[in-house]
Amino acid sequence: MSQAFLKVEGLKKIFPGVSGGDDVTVFDNIHFEVQRGEFICIIGHSGCGKSTILNVLAGLDSASGGNVFMDGREVSGASLDRGVVFQSHALMPWLTVEQNVAFAVKSRWPQWGKEAVQTHCVKYLELVGLKHALNKKPHQLSGGMKQRVGIARAFAIEPKMLLMDEPFGALDALTRGVIQDELVKICAATRQTVFMITHDVDEAILLADKILLMSNGPYAKIAEIVENPLERPRLRTEMHHNPHFYTLRNHMVDFLVSRSHKIAEGDLPENYDPQHPPMIRPMNLATA
Numbered sequence: 408m409s410q411a412f413l414k415v416e417g418l419k420k421i422f423p424g425v426s427g428g429d430d431v432t433v434f435d436n437i438h439f440e441v442q443r444g445e446f447i448c449i450i451g452h453s454g455c456g457k458s459t460i461l462n463v464l465a466g467l468d469s470a471s472g473g474n475v476f477m478d479g480r481e482v483s484g485a486s487l488d489r490g491v492v493f494q495s496h497a498l499m500p501w502l503t504v505e506q507n508v509a510f511a512v513k514s515r516w517p518q519w520g521k522e523a524v525q526t527h528c529v530k531y532l533e534l535v536g537l538k539h540a541l542n543k544k545p546h547q548l549s550g551g552m553k554q555r556v557g558i559a560r561a562f563a564i565e566p567k568m569l570l571m572d573e574p575f576g577a578l579d580a581l582t583r584g585v586i587q588d589e590l591v592k593i594c595a596a597t598r599q600t601v602f603m604i605t606h607d608v609d610e611a612i613l614l615a616d617k618i619l620l621m622s623n624g625p626y627a628k629i630a631e632i633v634e635n636p637l638e639r640p641r642l643r644t645e646m647h648h649n650p651h652f653y654t655l656r657n658h659m660v661d662f663l664v665s666r667s668h669k670i671a672e673g674d675l676p677e678n679y680d681p682q683h684p685p686m687i688r689p690m691n692l693a694t695a
């Protein structure tokens with residue numbers, strides 16, 4: 408069998424207790440794999456450790472145990488091989504839209520000339536609908552436009568893996584929908600491998616190939632890996648007509664409102680193996 412593109416083995420994170428309190432094991436024994444070109448979403452209640460996992464994958468935080476391998480190499484420290492998009496767009500306010508993207512592109516390909524950098528930046532800014540705003544400064548942009556610049560910048564460095572921590576969390580529903588559609592298009596065009604945190608079940612169904620369901624902490628677990636059966640291309644405005652949509656949606660909502668708590672209290676399936684969390688296919692949920 409071929410090696411997974413990203414392999415997470417036995418990941419554990421302990422944060423030291425505050426003011427002499429006990430240490431907290433946020434999660435332990437986390438195992439999962441991501442194949443090249445896959446879009447993975449992770450869903451779980453606040454505080455279960457999703458951002459911590461993402462930061463470890465990005466190389467911005469270190470684990471207390473376990474390993475992460477990407478493309479056959481152990482991840483240690485930040486690298487342009489992994490692009491990150493956070494909820495806050497983190498743009499440089501003194502640079503224009505194009506210059507913000509160009510800054511990252513020049514770091515990735517320092518040998519490129521001015522024209523090559525410009526063509527590359529414009530291509531990605533066009534993909535997120537910002538060709539008209541190349542010369543604007545961040546303070547002249549709406550929240551949604553700023554987030555689009557962050558997304559264009561992350562895709563433009565063509566990272567081996569893109570990590571997104573609730574990128575649309577701060578946006579209104581309408582803007583969120585428009586940018587989700589753009590993300591669907593840009594992923595289809597680039598076949599980018601993505602690991603994304605979201606709290607939005609519908610967003611995960613629209614975007615993901617697989618959804619990792621994380622139980623509550625401490626000692627949070629990857630309780631299930633849900634395969635998304637909805638064929639691509641998916642349309643936000645039509646996918647609720649797919650016969651699998653509500654089965655999938657109800658399964659995830661049910662996890663969040665009830666099973667995620669029960670699992671945290673120790674109510675795990677008898678044959679649960681953290682190294683191979685149950686793989687759920689919604690068309691046969693009853694027997695999964």
Ligand SMILES: Nc1ncnc2c1ncn2[C@@H]1O[C@H](COP(=O)(O)OP(=O)(O)OP(=O)(O)O)[C@@H](O)[C@H]1O
Binds near residue numbers: 433453459460
């Ligand atoms: N630097 C830190 N020091 C101590 N505890 C921390 C630190 N960072 C995170 N934690 C704790 O670790 C746990 C997991 O945090 P994390 O931000 O990874 O959760 P999350 O699932 O991403 O939450 P949310 O959905 O609210 O963003 C939380 O209980 C948090 O308080």
